[in-house]
Amino acid sequence: MPELPEVETVRRGLEPAMVGARFTKVIQRRPDLRFPFPERFAERLEGQEITALGRRAKYLLADLASGEVLVMHLGMSGRFLVTKEGATRMPGEFHHEHGSLGAHDHVVFRISNGATVTYNDARRFGFMDLVPRSTLETSKHFAAMGIEPLGNELSGETIARLFQGRRTPLKAALLDQRLIAGLGNIYVCEALFRTGLHPEAPAGSLATKDGQPTDRAYQLAAVIRDVLAEAVEAGGSTLRDHAQVDGSLGYFQHSFRVYDREGEPCVTPDCTSTVTRLVQSGRSTFYCPECQKRSSS
């Protein structure tokens, strides 16, 4: 469940259960997820206070008193569940009665405040790593990472500069984490629809040949902010599992205008067209062929 809004939703849920408390016990139930866990993973966490819980793009970052950062990525199916001592676990297919472990519960963090934080990931495309805070920015995960879409760097000017001269389709450019980091398939489709831009239009068409932003570049920057902020506000999107760490659901999926709506009528008033699906670099793109045009203004 992992684009930026879902990861931010998880961060907000984990924060009160983790920050200011210590790991009292870490149970690592297999040697790897997508990648091997770092050496002595559990030992390096146990006893450590979590001083802050942050997020960069789709990564969760738990700062430890040791000076290391616990880096966590949810992949496609990673999820966290927080349970409090004495409380009954939310019912769910992967979680049974309190204290028992479900089929894909790979890591269990016991926290000094009585909370238990369980990481479940059926597909195991997620991963965890430990990196010194002092070199986090230059570590392999972040060295080539693009700008934060909810930060100050995202603007029409930035989009024009990043996309300048690129003939790659807009869809691919927006999914490229080396340019803007945090968007995924859902929010790219939604942002392109809201901006009226065709997913196959060349990314460079948002900049003039001088590198100056077109009106559409400014609109796209604003729309990306808006759609992400709305989704965070809604607690993310719930597709096949809970989005929140207490087992409750996000509800932004009810606000999708094109994502996963192939064949449904376009929501634009007076538009008689139909949401269409196409495949770009192996992934589904949903768009309205009437409302989303290749021309840039």
Place this chain on the structure above:
DNA sequence: AAATACCCCTGACGGC
């Protein structure tokens, strides 16, 4: 540099 193809893994769903 940039674009595509394929890979990782499990589960859900539709068609037969």
Place this chain on the structure above:
DNA sequence: TGCCGTCAGGGGTATT
């Protein structure tokens, strides 16, 4: 009921 193909919010690597 089962089997099979397809698809899924991620991204890394190898190949053109």
